[in-house]
Amino acid sequence: MRQVKVRLTAVAAALTMTVAVAGCGGAKSDAGSSDAPAAGSKGTVKLAINPWVGYEANAAVLGHLLEKKLGYKVDKKNLKEEISWQGFETGEVDAIVENWGHDDLKKTYITDKKVAVDLGPTGNKGVIGWYVPQWMADQYPDITDGKNLNKYADLFKTSESGGKGQLLDGDPSFVTNDAALVTNLKLNYKVVYSGSEAALIKAAQQATAQKKPLLFYFYEPQWLFAKEKYARVKLPAYTAGCDADPKKVACDYPDYVLDKIVSKKFADTNSPAFQLIKNFQWTNDDQNLVSDYITNQGMTAEAAGEKWVNEHEATWKPWIPATS
Amino acid sequence: MSATVTDARVPVAAPGEDAPAPGPRRPLPGRRLLVPLLLLVTAGVYLAVRTSAPADGDGAAARFFGELRDWVDANRDTSPLFLYGFNYLRLGVSLLVDAIHGALYGLGWAGLVTAAGALAAVVAGWRTALLAVAGFLSFGVLGLWEESVDTLVLTLSAVLLAVLIGVPLGVLAARVPAVGAALRPVLDVMQIMPTFAYLAPMTLLFLIGSPAATIATLIYAIPPAIRITALGIGEVPAATVEAATALGSTRWQLLGKVRLPLARPTIVLAVNQAIMMALSMVVVTALIDAPGLGQTIVQALERVNVGAAFDAGLAIVVMAVVLDRITTRAAHRAAPTVHRSVRVRAVGPLVALAVVVAVTVLGRMSSWGAEFPAAWRASFAVPVNEATRWVEFHWYDATEALKNAVSAVLLDPIETVLTTTPWWLFLVAVLIFGALASGPRAAVVAGLAVAGVQALGLWQHAMQTLATVLVATVATMVFGVLFGVLGARHDRFARVLRPVLDAAQTMPSFVYLLPAVALFGASRFTAIVAAVIYAVPPVVRLVERGVRDVPATVVEAAVSAGSTPRQLLWKVQLPMARRGLLLAANQGIVMVLAMVVVGGLVGAGALGYDVVAGFAQREDFGRGLAAGFAIVLLGVLLDRLTQGAGRRADHDRLRQPAT
Numbered sequence: 009m010r011q012v013k014v015r016l017t018a019v020a021a022a023l024t025m026t027v028a029v030a031g032c033g034g035a036k037s038d039a040g041s042s043d044a045p046a047a048g049s050k051g052t053v054k055l056a057i058n059p060w061v062g063y064e065a066n067a068a069v070l071g072h073l074l075e076k077k078l079g080y081k082v083d084k085k086n087l088k089e090e091i092s093w094q095g096f097e098t099g100e101v102d103a104i105v106e107n108w109g110h111d112d113l114k115k116t117y118i119t120d121k122k123v124a125v126d127l128g129p130t131g132n133k134g135v136i137g138w139y140v141p142q143w144m145a146d147q148y149p150d151i152t153d154g155k156n157l158n159k160y161a162d163l164f165k166t167s168e169s170g171g172k173g174q175l176l177d178g179d180p181s182f183v184t185n186d187a188a189l190v191t192n193l194k195l196n197y198k199v200v201y202s203g204s205e206a207a208l209i210k211a212a213q214q215a216t217a218q219k220k221p222l223l224f225y226f227y228e229p230q231w232l233f234a235k236e237k238y239a240r241v242k243l244p245a246y247t248a249g250c251d252a253d254p255k256k257v258a259c260d261y262p263d264y265v266l267d268k269i270v271s272k273k274f275a276d277t278n279s280p281a282f283q284l285i286k287n288f289q290w291t292n293d294d295q296n297l298v299s300d301y302i303t304n305q306g307m308t309a310e311a312a313g314e315k316w317v318n319e320h321e322a323t324w325k326p327w328i329p330a331t332s
Numbered sequence: 333m334s335a336t337v338t339d340a341r342v343p344v345a346a347p348g349e350d351a352p353a354p355g356p357r358r359p360l361p362g363r364r365l366l367v368p369l370l371l372l373v374t375a376g377v378y379l380a381v382r383t384s385a386p387a388d389g390d391g392a393a394a395r396f397f398g399e400l401r402d403w404v405d406a407n408r409d410t411s412p413l414f415l416y417g418f419n420y421l422r423l424g425v426s427l428l429v430d431a432i433h434g435a436l437y438g439l440g441w442a443g444l445v446t447a448a449g450a451l452a453a454v455v456a457g458w459r460t461a462l463l464a465v466a467g468f469l470s471f472g473v474l475g476l477w478e479e480s481v482d483t484l485v486l487t488l489s490a491v492l493l494a495v496l497i498g499v500p501l502g503v504l505a506a507r508v509p510a511v512g513a514a515l516r517p518v519l520d521v522m523q524i525m526p527t528f529a530y531l532a533p534m535t536l537l538f539l540i541g542s543p544a545a546t547i548a549t550l551i552y553a554i555p556p557a558i559r560i561t562a563l564g565i566g567e568v569p570a571a572t573v574e575a576a577t578a579l580g581s582t583r584w585q586l587l588g589k590v591r592l593p594l595a596r597p598t599i600v601l602a603v604n605q606a607i608m609m610a611l612s613m614v615v616v617t618a619l620i621d622a623p624g625l626g627q628t629i630v631q632a633l634e635r636v637n638v639g640a641a642f643d644a645g646l647a648i649v650v651m652a653v654v655l656d657r658i659t660t661r662a663a664h665r666a667a668p669t670v671h672r673s674v675r676v677r678a679v680g681p682l683v684a685l686a687v688v689v690a691v692t693v694l695g696r697m698s699s700w701g702a703e704f705p706a707a708w709r710a711s712f713a714v715p716v717n718e719a720t721r722w723v724e725f726h727w728y729d730a731t732e733a734l735k736n737a738v739s740a741v742l743l744d745p746i747e748t749v750l751t752t753t754p755w756w757l758f759l760v761a762v763l764i765f766g767a768l769a770s771g772p773r774a775a776v777v778a779g780l781a782v783a784g785v786q787a788l789g790l791w792q793h794a795m796q797t798l799a800t801v802l803v804a805t806v807a808t809m810v811f812g813v814l815f816g817v818l819g820a821r822h823d824r825f826a827r828v829l830r831p832v833l834d835a836a837q838t839m840p841s842f843v844y845l846l847p848a849v850a851l852f853g854a855s856r857f858t859a860i861v862a863a864v865i866y867a868v869p870p871v872v873r874l875v876e877r878g879v880r881d882v883p884a885t886v887v888e889a890a891v892s893a894g895s896t897p898r899q900l901l902w903k904v905q906l907p908m909a910r911r912g913l914l915l916a917a918n919q920g921i922v923m924v925l926a927m928v929v930v931g932g933l934v935g936a937g938a939l940g941y942d943v944v945a946g947f948a949q950r951e952d953f954g955r956g957l958a959a960g961f962a963i964v965l966l967g968v969l970l971d972r973l974t975q976g977a978g979r980r981a982d983h984d985r986l987r988q989p990a991t
Contacts, residue, residue, distance in 0.1 A: 167739035200855075201941060
């Protein structure tokens with residue numbers, strides 16, 4: 009009990025102090041977040057980890073370089089995309105290392121609130137689309153045109169699709185217009201969320217191995233495409249601005265230039281960590297290699313990052329800031 | 333360890349509300365005919381007016397919440413409400429978390445293990461101390477030391493706050509009837525509200541991170557703290573109070589010297605329950621960036637890695653067992669009748685403190701104290717994953733067939749009927765049948781909940797969720813009654829069952845999703861399976877208790893009258909255990925609802941998906957928040973309709989907390 013009392017007193021003291029420091033201006037939403045050590049001296053870098061393995065690959069390599077080459081501590085936080093952006097405001101997150109578009113969030117957090125900064129492309133090209141296993145494209149050649157999907161809706165019926173065809177999506181937090189697309193393209197389909205990338209991949213592999221029909225949301229960079237073939241279903245072509253209103257989207261997904269976003273505070277330090285993330289650029293093949301290590305070779309993200317770093321010095325050497 | 337999470341969900345009737353338990357209801361004349369007749373009429377009306385189940389649009393409620401969010405987002409750093417209100421709350425809580433974090437990490441792993449042992453030795457005895465040391469060591473052995481400590485930090489912060497706020501409120505509720513009456517419905521709703529529904533409003537007010545997680549956990553953990561404290565204070569014998577008053581005690585003296593000391597064991601039990609509730613919530617808060625074991629579990633879910641989740645789930649169970657034992661033993665010792673000599677009371681803590689300090693200093697100075705030794709690692713992940721793969725591979729056809737059959741034969745028809753029923757017809761049916769089953773008051777409350785769901789503009793989704801909940805509840809009751817009866821009739825079976833139930837009740841609900849997903853993929857059936865696993869343990873307990881509570885004399889009389897074991901069960905034990913069964917159904921259905929909603933993470937759709945999406949996609953925020961409220965209303969509806977006679981029976985249960 010004594011210890012508890014001591015702790016309480018300490019907390020009370022700290023509280024009074026902070027309140028005094030914060031003064032009469034009230035507490036801003038980033039009050040109390042510790043951002044001190046990031047400046048110059050080696051501190052902690054807080055990386056958001058979004059839930060797909062490609063993202064993890066970026067973070068694994070960057071994390072390894074930050075820790076082993078630059079001497080930082082890396083704090084990885086498993087967060088969904090939009091929630092990571094909220095972290096810029098509170099100081100919970102320093103960097104998002106693979107961002108997919110999110111123009112609305114860029115407007116809010118970069119333009120309006122000025123708590124985040126765009127650090128440019130990761131070098132990865134992002135593709136989102138609807139896919140079927142290759143055997144289906146072979147057996148039903150016209151299935152790869154979205155206009156013919158209704159003809160095949162019966163093939164894709166499952167216990168979950170309520171008499172319609174099933175369109176299998178991933179994590180509900182992923183970038184997707186699928187629900188709106190199904191409505192606006194008048195497709196006789198229902199979107200079912202598998203809940204994760206892993207579940208999507210499992211379903212895709214099953215569909216290929218057991219020749220089961222499957223229509224699913226998928227994306228590149230993706231290691232699976234190197235192992236098995238899937239055919240993309242064509243939707244009405246993307247034109248600039250056709251996805252402006254998320255409820256009225258009736259066109260395919262754009263090609264994404266994946267980029268890095270960091271918090272304003274982190275950027276202002278201009279630390280080696282910031283420089284490294286700014287310089288980081290690699291190819292889809294690079295990412296897929298690391299993703300494959302993590303997914304199929306039983307490596308932890310840390311081990312995969314280390315292996316890649318050991319084998320690709322020429323790629324990462326230029327990222328390391330000159331000053332360190 | 334049966335005083336676990338769900339026991340705390342049992343609503344406690346406030347002291348002084350000892351309404352006479354209603355005896356078996358006397359059937360009204362004509363009632364036998366009335367019910368089938370009403371059923372027929374309802375079915376007829378349904379056939380005449382059913383709708384085509386129009387999809388839910390973005391209702392006014394969803395738009396309102398969306399705008400609310402935009403306003404909060406724009407004014408978080410300018411509005412006085414946030415500048416001087418919520419932001420300070422957030423700051424204060426984050427300081428508390430940081431302080432506890434600093435203290436626990438400051439001890440180092442060796443120091444913390446010793447501290448846990450020492451604390452247990454002082455308040456609960458040396459056996460518990462051994463358990464505590466072994467338990468804390470196991471976190472490191474599982475390779476989850478930091479995650480476990482982070483979880484412990486959040487749990488302790490939330491429980492500390494829950495006790496600081498809850499105990500005074502509990503005392504107030506017991507002493508001032510108006511406060512008690514005002515608190516009761518609030519606590520009712522708080523306990524029905526599924527953990528999931530808390531998160532979106534929390535991030536709106538407190539953003540993401542540990543403070544929001546602590547506050548969400550606090551809200552979840554505080555109702556039992558308030559209720560059990562109120563119970564303890566209310567149970568202080570009137571004679572003792574009178575004696576003290578006669579001796580001239582002031583009101584404050586009465587409280588400080590008589591009521592609180594006498595209620596101490598019960599108050600420690602309140603702490604115990606708050607800890608158990610907090611542990612089950614703290615994992616869910618990983619979704620809003622709380623550190624700890626929850627992160628491991630969420631990540632395992634994203635990778636469909638059953639083994640990794642198993643390790644983390646095990647760590648939570650161990651933590652729950654250790655904290656539970658320490659606090660339950662402490663509750664026994666806190667009884668004012670147990671007198672120990674002054675010397676023992678003073679020396680024990682001093683020795684314990686000295687040992688902790690010594691180990692901490694040693695650990696911090698030596699190299700092995702810096703990190704938990706990697707050589708001691710052990711993990712169940714690999715065998716568990718292998719077993720899962722084997723089952724997936726060999727049972728695929730069977731699991732697929734089962735899923736499809738249940739979906740086609742049960743789930744889809746029920747869902748169709750519910751979604752095509754116009755809301756007003758549903759409302760009328762709830763009012764009529766609710767009044768017959770649970771009385772007019774409960775029916776009115778349930779009816780208001782139905783109207784509320786409709787007003788939120790989420791009728792279709794609510795009905796889809798309800799269909800899943802109904803199917804899962806039926807399955808839960810079937811398994812629960814089966815195992816409960818077996819447990820009541822065979823002591824050996826009960827002995828084997830008990831530790832399994834204990835563990836199952838402390839596993840965080842997320843963990844159950846994993847085996848279900850591995851077996852059944854993304855579907856409503858997955859949510860049903862997870863919900864059944866989650867809700868069966870308390871149902872088994874209540875059924876077993878109900879059957880065992882049938883007076884021995886009655887059983888003997890029936891046996892001597894020539895009843896076969898089967899007759900004994902169906903004609904005597906089960907009918908007499910009716911109240912236990914009703915209570916079990918009431919508990920079961922509320923738990924099933926909580927889990928079905930979590931199933932939104934794995935393709936169960938409907939309200940659960942709305943909440944998940946609202947949480948993760950900006951444009952869905954308003955709808956997600958509305959769905960959270962709809963879930964609460966659905967909970968109120970189900971709770972009121974099933975409370976029936978069951979509600980009263982629980983009063984005796986908490987009087988004699990099981991240990």
